[in-house]
Amino acid sequence: MGMGVILRIDSGFFVTIYVTAFMYKSNDILRAQTALKGERRMSVLAGYLVVFVVHVIGVYWWYQNDDLCYPLFMVPPTAIPPFWHAIFIVIVNDTMVRQAAMAFKLLLLMYYRKAKGHNFRRQGQMLTLVEYALLLYRAFLPAPVWYRFFLNKEYGSLFSSLITGLYLTFKLTSIVEKVRSLWAAFKALSIKEVHYGSYATPEQVTEAGDLCTICQEKMQAPVLLRCKHIFCEDCVSEWFERERTCPLCRTMVKPAGIRSFGDGSTSLFFQWF
Template sequence: MQRERKIPVLVGITILFVVHVSGFYWCYKNGDLIRPLMMLPPKEIPPFWHAIFIILVNDTMVRQTAMVVKCLLLMYYKNSRGRSYRRQGQMLTIVEYFLLLYRALLPTPVWYRFFLNKEYGSLFSSLTTGLYLTFKLTSVVEKVLYVHLSNH
């Protein structure tokens, strides 16, 4: 009896997250929320609190989208013959590590545009942008290694 209940629960969670994420981006379709998802900087330099808002909202929505992918994987492996728990675990691990990598890269275009603000001088903006990108690159390299190791 409990096995039959799990698929409808997963379907319900998936539908809820899909409706929430698509509805949220539909409400903010004229804002600068979608461009950073494609690793493109916002069209205009965002104020500090607007940059924080963009990053937090996109991070939350990406987490919920990853939950949709995980629910779909769980439904797929629940319906498959043989119930390969090892393969299911590997796929969920790969999804999780790609999520961590993407979430590490997600704020980069927003902060890149924010730090290129020339109001404080081109030297200062270039220096802060270079420092940010250097620190971001070192943290992303570590996450890429985790993704690579999870595939083996």
């Protein structure tokens, strides 16, 4: 192995560590900004947005002469990549598209900065929809790289064709699952009513008391759950981003469904293949 190849592997390793660490920190930032709700500052969101976008553009500009950009458009690399270079392309692209999606999520947070009630739920649904669209795209992303890699005739035509066929079959199964999740997220976005209860009437609020047991303040847009407990819509919507039971009686209220990413989080597992 030549010195140039070793240096290339070393530099690729450190770049991979850097972009991964940057993404993990960005995920923490995005979740923290989402949790601030109405207290978000537009200048802070705009600043993070610029940093995220510049970071993505900078990485692809630095590797503009490599095959890094081809898989983004579902085009295989021009040459058969060595195994470690294939891993590098897959990981960096997988990380950078998540970084770009985080920038888009920041735009959503800017749009829904003062979201309350129905709009707060819509913000969570939009963040979830973006994440499932991202998961679907990420499922496609490694395919051009491994397609080129597995079709290496040095392995023998029969073997390379067999491995490629098995890989594409596995990939198709994964993509079908992602499409179903994306469709479920899209359908949830089209549901306008509160799917875990209904808006409470003034009489029901008076009977239950007008203080929300979650925020301990006067109820805003009170929602009556199926278990007959009443909470602020903002409070209970945020609760159901991570739970499926009533905050008081622990009765199962929210139907089982796809995982919500309404807290602004991004899936951190790597799409290797």
